[in-house]
Amino acid sequence: MDCDLANPNLDAFVDGELDPGVERALEEHLRTCADCRSTVWEIREFRSLFKASGPRFKAPLELRLRVLNLTQHVRAKPSVPQPYAWMAAAAVLVLGAMVVFLVSAPDHSKELSKEAAVDYSRSTGAEPLVELASADFGVLKPWFSDKVGFAPPAIDLHEYGYELAGGRVALLGERPVVALIYKQANGTLIIYCWPPKQDPVSYSQRSVDDLRVYIWANSQCNYVLVERSDDPKISRFVDGFQDQTAPVSY
Ligand SMILES: [Zn+2]
Incomplete structure (x- = not known):
């Protein structure tokens, strides 16, 4: 042989x-x-x-x-x-x-939901806190790139009745993240997002006090959405948003 x-x-x-x-x-x-x-x-x-x-x-x-x-x-x-x-x-x-x-793997989505809810409550009085008031992602993206080294995808919530009021940098898990602030007559909605590679999250949906918190991810971002109205339209938006985009691949 x-x-x-x-x-x-x-x-x-x-x-x-x-x-x-x-x-x-x-x-x-x-x-x-x-x-x-x-x-x-x-x-x-x-x-x-x-x-x-x-x-x-x-x-x-x-x-x-x-x-x-x-x-x-x-x-x-x-x-x-x-x-x-x-x-x-x-x-x-x-x-x-x-x-x-x-x-x-430890599920930190509960922790994340609480932190997002705290940030939401702190920053949404009669007028929600906004660092850069603009509804134009052409303006917001470079501003965020400069501030946190990452530009959020353009998310349009018009068809759900929300207008983009602007953005600011928020802290979640001691990490600076993008916060996009949307308004409608009944209140404010905030979407937090950051690159998924830093900290993969899995889908969750829970109530924190009187707030509704959704967490999900796709190849572009991790997302946390907080709103107060428990609007069924928003649940549909989150579902639709997951479908449109490619799943995260590890
Ligand atoms: Zn041999």
């Missing part, structure tokens, strides 16, 4: 899944080939690393069953070549671990 023949069999060799004849020939080759020995060593290293990091994630029972189900399904399929079967099983485990990580 030479390296070209040995290489595709190394994974199965580590797993002890080779036919006895092939296994003997491969062992013979490994005795004389340092390259293939080092590949075998790497495969073993990687697997033990994988095993060692596996149990750190305590998956919910339902997920564990699903992963088991999938991996057994992959194994039962003889048409899948062994290296791919192994890769598929690994991918399922990694995905499972990621899901568990995402599920168990």
